[in-house]
Amino acid sequence: MTTIRTEIVIDALPEQVWAALTGFGSYGAWNPCVRRIDGNAGVNQxxxxxxxxxxxxxxxxxxxxxxFSRDTIFGWRASFLFGFLEGRHWFELHPLDAGRTLFVHCETFSGVLASPFLALMSGLVxxxxxAMNRALETIVEEK
Structure with a gap:
């Protein structure tokens, strides 16, 4: 198992970051990485x-x-290539002083193809x- 972890401090309250993060309908307008999410935000959805x-x-x-815990954590699990690669992707929101939020964006890869996939793709991922973190920062701080 290998985890890719990124983070950014956003000058907004966790509630504001959460609203953008779970506002799936607008992802195509601002998110360069997760281009679309169809579905509802909630446990087991x-x-x-x-x-x-x-x-x-x-x-x-x-x-x-x-x-899934409102204003705190949101994540999903998916399998690829007949289960030979699994990704567990999540976002954490940690309140900081002065109304700021530490946004943590992670994914853990597992399965027999995790090592070859990451050897080729970890830098690009x-x-x-x-890039998504910076775009989220921009969209939230502009509001």
């Missing part, structure tokens, strides 16, 4: 997601929300998650 890593074409998949 099924999501249809389109994600894009840098210059690669979008990847569409189904995922199940496996952690990290860059894509960091």
């Amino acid at each position: 099924i999501l249809h997601i389109a994600i894009r890593f840098g210059w690669l074409p979008p990847i569409s998949f189904r995922a199940r929300i496996d952690c 990290r860059q894509s998650y960091e």
Whole structure:
């Protein structure tokens, strides 16, 4: 198992960050990485997601929300390539002083194809998650 972890401090309350993070209908307008999410935010809900890593074409998949606590944590689990690669993707919101939020964006990869996938793609995945973090910061701080 390998985890890619990124983070950014956003000058907004966790509630404001949460609203943008769970406002799936607007993802296409601001999110360069997670291009689309169809479904409802809540425990055990099924999501249809389109994600894009840098210059690669979008990847569409189904995922199940496996952690969800309003204004705190939201994440899903998905399997790829007949279960040979699994991703557990999540976002954490930690309140900071002065109305700011530490936004943590992670994914843990497991399965027999996790090591080869990450050997080829970890840099691109990290860059894509960091681009999403910066875009989230911009969209939230503009409101």
